[in-house]
Amino acid sequence: MNLTLRVWRQAGPDAPGRFETYEATDISADSSFLEMLDLVNERLIEQGEEPIEFMHDCREGICGTCGIMINGQAHGPQSSTATCQLHMRSFQDGDELVLEPWRTSGFPIIKDLVVDRSAFDRIIEAGGYISVDTGSAPDANLIPVPKDDADLAMDAAACIGCGACVAACPNGAAQLFTAAKVSHLGLLPQGQPERYERVVDMVEVMEEHFGSCTNMGECEAACPKGISIDFIAMMNRDYLKAKFRNRRTA
Amino acid sequence: MATKVSHGDDAATGSRRTPFLVELYRSALGKKYLMAITGVIFLGYVLAHMVGNLKLYQGPEAFNTYAAYLREMLYPIAPESTILNLMRTVLVIALIVHVVAAVQLTTMNRRARPESYRSKRDYIAADFAARTMRWTGVIVFLFVAYHLADLTWGWVNPAEAGASVYDKVVASFSVPAVAAFYLVANVALGFHLYHGVWSLFQSLGLNNRRFNHWRRILAVAFTVVVVGGNLSFPIAVQVGLIS
Numbered sequence: 001m002n003l004t005l006r007v008w009r010q011a012g013p014d015a016p017g018r019f020e021t022y023e024a025t026d027i028s029a030d031s032s033f034l035e036m037l038d039l040v041n042e043r044l045i046e047q048g049e050e051p052i053e054f055m056h057d058c059r060e061g062i063c064g065t066c067g068i069m070i071n072g073q074a075h076g077p078q079s080s081t082a083t084c085q086l087h088m089r090s091f092q093d094g095d096e097l098v099l100e101p102w103r104t105s106g107f108p109i110i111k112d113l114v115v116d117r118s119a120f121d122r123i124i125e126a127g128g129y130i131s132v133d134t135g136s137a138p139d140a141n142l143i144p145v146p147k148d149d150a151d152l153a154m155d156a157a158a159c160i161g162c163g164a165c166v167a168a169c170p171n172g173a174a175q176l177f178t179a180a181k182v183s184h185l186g187l188l189p190q191g192q193p194e195r196y197e198r199v200v201d202m203v204e205v206m207e208e209h210f211g212s213c214t215n216m217g218e219c220e221a222a223c224p225k226g227i228s229i230d231f232i233a234m235m236n237r238d239y240l241k242a243k244f245r246n247r248r249t250a
Numbered sequence: 251m252a253t254k255v256s257h258g259d260d261a262a263t264g265s266r267r268t269p270f271l272v273e274l275y276r277s278a279l280g281k282k283y284l285m286a287i288t289g290v291i292f293l294g295y296v297l298a299h300m301v302g303n304l305k306l307y308q309g310p311e312a313f314n315t316y317a318a319y320l321r322e323m324l325y326p327i328a329p330e331s332t333i334l335n336l337m338r339t340v341l342v343i344a345l346i347v348h349v350v351a352a353v354q355l356t357t358m359n360r361r362a363r364p365e366s367y368r369s370k371r372d373y374i375a376a377d378f379a380a381r382t383m384r385w386t387g388v389i390v391f392l393f394v395a396y397h398l399a400d401l402t403w404g405w406v407n408p409a410e411a412g413a414s415v416y417d418k419v420v421a422s423f424s425v426p427a428v429a430a431f432y433l434v435a436n437v438a439l440g441f442h443l444y445h446g447v448w449s450l451f452q453s454l455g456l457n458n459r460r461f462n463h464w465r466r467i468l469a470v471a472f473t474v475v476v477v478g479g480n481l482s483f484p485i486a487v488q489v490g491l492i493s
């Protein structure tokens with residue numbers, strides 16, 4: 001198949017960016033979206049031009065490194081699919097594809113389609129962990145976890161931190177990512193000791209970098225892991241509880 | 251661990267001085283809580299307002315009696331208009347909180363996306379109502395200002411001085427432009443309610459998989475009842491059902 005790509009090219013963080021048009025010819029419908037970009041890049045290199053920088057690592061939908069705004073949709077048109085898992089059969093011969101980086105002040109553009117997502121690391125640092133004593137490893141399965149809680153925690157833990165939720169959100173809010181991380185630990189017994197500190201601290205850092213949620217649900221629709229906005233409500237509830245507890249213990 | 255200890259200290263010294271709601275208001279998430287709570291106050295108000303106004307259909311006497319009752323509520327236990335003014339105070343405070351929080355959060359969201367996408371966004375879940383909350387909010391706000399000037403203070407009311415409340419309403423709604431403004435504003439209110447009623451459950455953290463589908467049903471039902479009732483009044487006057 002043959003496609004026309006309009007790709008955002010930006011030489012560096014402060015350089016002005018613009019769209020460049022490239023023809024992607026002879027693309028197999030069975031190739032992945034990133035393989036298609038690889039091919040386009042090889043041809044660019046042959047012609048002595050700068051290849052298009054884009055983010056990728058595992059290419060199997062589990063690391064959360066990839067992410068492109070394709071025709072106004074984060075990770076492209078297929079639902080619950082990361083960019084690396086998208087295949088060219090999702091498109092038609094002759095399509096024009098517009099490729100843009102995630103756009104939010106929380107994710108500054110580094111180059112072309114590559115953004116700096118370390119703001120997510122700051123949120124994790126604020127509380128996205130549990131503290132465990134060092135020493136000999138505890139017995140596995142020592143702490144019983146109710147099946148429903150374990151399932152729900154696993155649903156939240158599926159978040160790969162790709163940032164599509166922020167990219168898709170009209171407000172540039174990071175509620176879905178933060179809620180997934182808060183809930184996945186907060187639902188499990190191991191996460192209880194730090195549960196209420198965690199939610200307050202992570203929300204605080206989240207709000208330093210990102211916008212505020214207006215419950216549009218666009219994040220859920222864009223998320224390659226289908227993280228539910230139910231987790232956002234759970235985070236909100238924990239946040240209020242935490243604020244009450246802080247006062248009582250103060 | 252060191253950072254956590256200091257965080258605890260902050261909370262301790264901070265909370266002893268600041269009231270809970272003020273502390274809550276400091277965070278964006280807390281602002282959303284307060285927007286939801288003030289939203290619930292408005293929901294109660296718009297519903298009561300619409301139901302009360304249905305008395306228009308019972309004729310001038312019933313409507314004027316109702317209007318007078320609003321002033322005499324709990325009289326003589328409370329002096330005249332006390333309850334009414336109390337409700338007004340609550341509504342004005344709620345309005346200030348709701349609007350100021352909305353403005354501040356909007357500013358925050360603009361900062362979070364200083365550069366918009368160049369390509370056309372293809373929204374999947376964000377519906378028209380959700381994306382236009384700010385605009386429908388502004389329209390409803392301007393409408394309320396006009397509505398008060400028209401029927402509460404009477405500054406712009408077309409009826410002659412000393413007319414009954416019923417006559418003032420009819421005089422106002424008989425002007426096609428005014429009736430049209432009422433219709434437009436109430437459609438805007440409808441969109442605001444459609445998203446707002448659903449959204450407040452999320453903001454308040456009220457989420458239970460067994461009941462979640464009821465949130466949308468409730469939002470639609472509430473919107474249809476309130477907006478349907480409100481729209482009927484100017485239409486009834488225009489077609490001569492009420493005169």
Ligand code: SF4
Pocket residue numbers: 158159160161162163164165166176177180219222223224225226227
């Ligand atoms: S919640 Fe979904 S969209 Fe957001 S970072 Fe996690 S996996 Fe990506």
Ligand code: FES
Pocket residue numbers: 055056057058059060061062063064065066067082083084085160
């Ligand atoms: S490259 Fe790892 S998730 Fe796409």
